[in-house]
Amino acid sequence: MTSFPTLNPPIRTLLGPGPSDIHPRVLQAIGKNTVGHLDPYYLQLMDASQQMLRSLFRTENRMTFSVSATGSAGMEATVVNLIEPDDSMVVCVNGVFGTRMCDVAERAGAKVTKVDRPWGEVFAPEDLVDVLTKTQPKVVGIVMAETSTGAWQPIEEIAKIVHDAGAMLLVDAVTALGGVPVEVDKWGIDAIYSGSQKCLSCPPGLAPVSFNDRAMETILSRKTKVQSWYLDVTMLANYWGSDRVYHHTAPINMSYALYEALQIIHEEGLESCFARHRMNHEALKAGLGALGIEYTAQVGHQLPMLNAVRIPDGVDDARIRGDLLNRFGIEIGAGLGVFKGKVWRVGLMGYGSRAANVLLLLSALEQLLAEQGYKFDHGASIAAATSRYSQNS
Numbered sequence: 001m002t003s004f005p006t007l008n009p010p011i012r013t014l015l016g017p018g019p020s021d022i023h024p025r026v027l028q029a030i031g032k033n034t035v036g037h038l039d040p041y042y043l044q045l046m047d048a049s050q051q052m053l054r055s056l057f058r059t060e061n062r063m064t065f066s067v068s069a070t071g072s073a074g075m076e077a078t079v080v081n082l083i084e085p086d087d088s089m090v091v092c093v094n095g096v097f098g099t100r101m102c103d104v105a106e107r108a109g110a111k112v113t114k115v116d117r118p119w120g121e122v123f124a125p126e127d128l129v130d131v132l133t134k135t136q137p138k139v140v141g142i143v144m145a146e147t148s149t150g151a152w153q154p155i156e157e158i159a160k161i162v163h164d165a166g167a168m169l170l171v172d173a174v175t176a177l178g179g180v181p182v183e184v185d186k187w188g189i190d191a192i193y194s195g196s197q198k199c200l201s202c203p204p205g206l207a208p209v210s211f212n213d214r215a216m217e218t219i220l221s222r223k224t225k226v227q228s229w230y231l232d233v234t235m236l237a238n239y240w241g242s243d244r245v246y247h248h249t250a251p252i253n254m255s256y257a258l259y260e261a262l263q264i265i266h267e268e269g270l271e272s273c274f275a276r277h278r279m280n281h282e283a284l285k286a287g288l289g290a291l292g293i294e295y296t297a298q299v300g301h302q303l304p305m306l307n308a309v310r311i312p313d314g315v316d317d318a319r320i321r322g323d324l325l326n327r328f329g330i331e332i333g334a335g336l337g338v339f340k341g342k343v344w345r346v347g348l349m350g351y352g353s354r355a356a357n358v359l360l361l362l363s364a365l366e367q368l369l370a371e372q373g374y375k376f377d378h379g380a381s382i383a384a385a386t387s388r389y390s391q392n393s
């Protein structure tokens with residue numbers, strides 16, 4: 001018999017665009033006893049998970065739960081439930097994930113109108129005025145934390161103009177949730193989705209979603225069946241609601257992981273959690289600034305959990321990332337699309353957003369940049385970062 005290599009994944013520090021480092025408590029949770037998906041113990045856990053998700057999304061929405069698949073399935077679930085063939089949908093595109101949402105919406109049969117902004121920039125309500133008047137969309141889709149560019153999209157004012165035009169607002173909060181405030185009820189977001197492996201620091205595999213009453217009424221009064229059987233919210237509601245009708249076998253142990261991850265966030269408190277993300281971002285930014293490395297996203301709209309920065313001229317992108325991984329065990333992300341070869345993406349997400357990681361990355365980067373002959377003031381990045389930390393203590 002052929003023998004296959006023993007499973008032995010290396011220990012990494014995951015500072016890329018996701019997955020992020022998993023909290024040890026979350027990894028332990030996955031290994032706990034599997035129960036059935038209709039076991040009273042599991043049903044109790046589902047209720048508690050929903051409550052924790054509601055408080056993280058800051059919503060009372062009854063239809064708040066996790067889709068059994070990754071963030072992209074959260075995108076599909078929200079789009080295919082809200083959209084019927086020939087519905088008009090506007091999608092705001094300033095990076096990879098807006099582009100993906102267009103594709104998903106077109107496949108669902110929507111007449112999609114794309115509104116573009118340059119990568120790294122965000123949308124202002126004025127950018128939508130014309131398209132809303134012209135196309136009278138049913139749904140407007142927008143990405144709150146564009147992981148490909150590091151841009152932080154304000155949502156509240158966009159929600160107002162979208163609602164004034166009679167449309168519903170669909171928000172991608174895959175990277176946003178757990179890293180920055182997401183106010184579903186206050187901002188009037190009609191449907192929203194996230195993913196488990198970004199700021200929730202869970203393995204990939206679950207997509208928290210939430211639909212408000214308006215969205216649910218729209219879905220319940222559809223003329224056509226939801227195009228996807230697996231993601232049909234009307235059927236999922238019978239499992240997550242009080243009827244507990246079997247739909248698909250829930251990924252039990254992944255739900256344990258999400259449960260534990262949500263608990264960790266609630267123990268820390270949302271405000272402290274967001275403040276920690278901000279602090280580590282500012283320290284990293286100070287450090288990278290001392291190396292002459294600049295951010296790609298518009299000033300004032302830079303995400304704390306996803307630091308997209310320009311690779312300095314003359315520095316070998318692939319070699320730096322390869323050396324970080326192979327010699328230091330650190331993963332950072334490459335640039336996507338128009339940013340390929342030009343941008344690094346440093347994630348400081350959830351459990352990964354820690355001073356130890358900021359200082360580790362800066363020291364490793366200083367060593368590797370020096371080897372490539374890049375000129376900078378040695379030790380300056382560490383000094384700048386630690387000085388930022390000491391202002392806070």
Ligand SMILES: *Cc1c(COP(=O)(O)O)cnc(C)c1O
Nearest residue numbers: 070071072097145147174175195
């Ligand atoms: C990661 C990500 C997704 C896709 O999530 P997957 O879990 O990779 O399917 C969608 N939108 C944004 C903004 C993301 O960062």
